[in-house]
Amino acid sequence: MTTTNGTSRTNGDVTKTTITAKAQVSLPPKKSYAELNPKSKPTEFFGPIGTTIVTFATPAVAYALFFTCNEVTGCNPSASSLSNLAHTIGNWPSSAGKLWEWKALAVYLAWYAWCIATWVILPTEWIEGLLLRDGTRKKYKMNGLWFLFLTLGVAIGVLARPGGIEHFTWLYDHFVPLLSAALAMATAQAVWVYAYSFFSGELLALGGNSGIFFYDFFLGRPLNPTIPGLPNWDIKTFNEVRPGLSLWFLLNISCACEQYVRLGYVSDSMWLVLAFEGWYTIDCYIAEPSILNQMDITTDGFGFMLAFGDLAWLPFTYGLQARYLTFNPVQLGPVFSAIIVAIEILGLYIFRVANNEKSDFRNGKNPKNLTYMDTARGTKLLTSGWWGRSRHPNYFGDWLMAWAWCLPTGFNTPITYFYVAYFAVLLIHRQRRDDEACRHKYGKDWDRYVEKVPYRIVPYVY
Ligand SMILES: NC(=O)C1=CN([C@@H]2O[C@H](COP(=O)(O)OP(=O)(O)OC[C@H]3O[C@@H](n4cnc5c(N)ncnc54)[C@H](OP(=O)(O)O)[C@@H]3O)[C@@H](O)[C@H]2O)C=CC1
Numbered sequence: 131m132t133t134t135n136g137t138s139r140t141n142g143d144v145t146k147t148t149i150t151a152k153a154q155v156s157l158p159p160k161k162s163y164a165e166l167n168p169k170s171k172p173t174e175f176f177g178p179i180g181t182t183i184v185t186f187a188t189p190a191v192a193y194a195l196f197f198t199c200n201e202v203t204g205c206n207p208s209a210s211s212l213s214n215l216a217h218t219i220g221n222w223p224s225s226a227g228k229l230w231e232w233k234a235l236a237v238y239l240a241w242y243a244w245c246i247a248t249w250v251i252l253p254t255e256w257i258e259g260l261l262l263r264d265g266t267r268k269k270y271k272m273n274g275l276w277f278l279f280l281t282l283g284v285a286i287g288v289l290a291r292p293g294g295i296e297h298f299t300w301l302y303d304h305f306v307p308l309l310s311a312a313l314a315m316a317t318a319q320a321v322w323v324y325a326y327s328f329f330s331g332e333l334l335a336l337g338g339n340s341g342i343f344f345y346d347f348f349l350g351r352p353l354n355p356t357i358p359g360l361p362n363w364d365i366k367t368f369n370e371v372r373p374g375l376s377l378w379f380l381l382n383i384s385c386a387c388e389q390y391v392r393l394g395y396v397s398d399s400m401w402l403v404l405a406f407e408g409w410y411t412i413d414c415y416i417a418e419p420s421i422l423n424q425m426d427i428t429t430d431g432f433g434f435m436l437a438f439g440d441l442a443w444l445p446f447t448y449g450l451q452a453r454y455l456t457f458n459p460v461q462l463g464p465v466f467s468a469i470i471v472a473i474e475i476l477g478l479y480i481f482r483v484a485n486n487e488k489s490d491f492r493n494g495k496n497p498k499n500l501t502y503m504d505t506a507r508g509t510k511l512l513t514s515g516w517w518g519r520s521r522h523p524n525y526f527g528d529w530l531m532a533w534a535w536c537l538p539t540g541f542n543t544p545i546t547y548f549y550v551a552y553f554a555v556l557l558i559h560r561q562r563r564d565d566e567a568c569r570h571k572y573g574k575d576w577d578r579y580v581e582k583v584p585y586r587i588v589p590y591v592y
């Protein structure tokens with residue numbers, strides 16, 4: 131016999147708990163592979179045509195952000211600069227703009243091997259993920275903070291040596307060939323996990339099993355892909371927070387080193403970008419277990435979208451601001467710096483507190499005694515705190531931080547605000563995807579929740 135917290139409720143919300151007991155529930159009969167992995171309708175991203183377009187467009191945009199904003203052509207593309215872009219790309223004067231270098235691929239593979247080796251070797255705690263639909267729970271290694279400290283320790287060791295700062299500009303000086311190496315790795319992984327998912331018997335993502343290649347390849351067919359011999363190495367969770375996020379940090383440091391070599395100092399704008407974007411990575415590793423409650427891990431498959439997004443898109447487009455400041459140092463001054471810092475702190479506060487409220491709640495903790503509503507699905511939905519103000523307050527905080535990352539670049543070009551614009555599109559789209567997923571998970575209870583929490587992202591606005 132098990133005892134569990136029962137509930138009493140006022141106006142539909144839970145306001146206090148009483149103790150009741152309920153009989154041990156017998157486990158449901160084991161389902162077949164086909165029952166566990168029903169076919170999905172290709173409705174996301176405007177279907178197979180949309181996913182095919184995004185599959186080719188996102189790498190093109192990542193390259194375009196370099197070739198339209200760099201120290202050779204400047205950062206204000208004109209009709210003339212765009213008209214001879216093909217010639218410029220083919221005759222780039224330095225390694226930074228070379229489309230391919232085997233040396234860069236070797237460095238990238240060594241970096242990825244470092245990420246795997248530290249994942250295997252460093253001390254860790256194993257954290258259980260959410261209950262999967264086959265009744266199992268995966269366990270995940272959470273040693274990201276150890277990894278980051280060790281990696282940054284090695285980086286500081288390099289920087290502290292004579293000539294170390296000059297050496298560290300290598301990442302900046304090989305930007306495009308490293309992007310190409312990351313794209314190659316992402317594509318190879320996406321092909322592998324897609325093909326292996328037909329033989330592994332792994333659980334599939336409910337949204338990536340339409341049977342249409344360009345749809346499933348992009349969205350991701352396997353839910354938790356592994357490789358033979360390393361069954362505990364979950365490629366999706368590893369890629370989400372290791373090689374790309376920390377490479378972004380190192381690329382930003384490399385940009386600051388290049389600026390220092392050129393100017394003899396690092397501008398206040400670069401320091402702010404380095405601190406804000408660097409903290410985003412550190413914060414992620416501090417709260418690493420909370421990613422296990424997020425839709426990428428619980429729901430989305432691992433395909434080209436997440437492979438390219440994690441390994442190439444994030445490190446090579448999110449760092450556009452730092453790369454721009456390398457050849458366009460902006461002096462902000464104390465007043466504008468203070469305004470930007472205030473925006474970052476507000477965004478970080480909302481982002482972190484909202485994510486912690488949900489993560490604590492999903493792990494059975496409710497330290498603020500937030501109200502919530504019961505659902506037929508069994509998982510409860512917070513109806514106060516940040517999750518009572520909008521259905522994705524964490525997105526609002528994250529987008530405020532995006533502004534704090536881009537404002538230090540000043541107002542000479544709109545290109546350095548690409549992240550703010552892209553992120554708004556991604557979060558609006560993601561919130562609608564999540565709403566759809568939650569309506570599927572919760573049915574009419576989600577409609578009840580939406581009535582209580584009508585705003586999608588920005589409280590009292592949107
Ligand atoms: N920098 C970047 O490029 C990106 C950053 N992010 C950030 O990642 C973070 C995670 O976002 P994301 O992965 O989209 O998912 P979320 O962390 O927002 O989680 C969404 C899930 O939370 C659960 N949930 C929703 N409402 C409630 C509620 N009221 N109470 C309890 N649980 C609720 C639902 O799952 P269930 O009920 O099944 O548990 C829902 O599917 C965000 O902070 C976002 O800003 C996201 C994308 C890109």
Ligand SMILES: CC(C)=CCC[C@@H](C)[C@H]1CC=C2C3=C(CC[C@@]21C)[C@@]1(C)CC[C@H](O)C(C)(C)[C@@H]1CC3
Pocket residue numbers: 188370371410413414421424426435436438439440443444
């Ligand atoms: C255009 C394109 C291919 C988009 C891919 C989107 C990905 C870049 C993002 C999807 C969800 C992400 C998350 C983070 C990074 C970007 C991606 C992978 C994240 C790991 C950043 C750090 C945060 O603390 C986070 C852990 C909350 C976050 C999780 C979602």
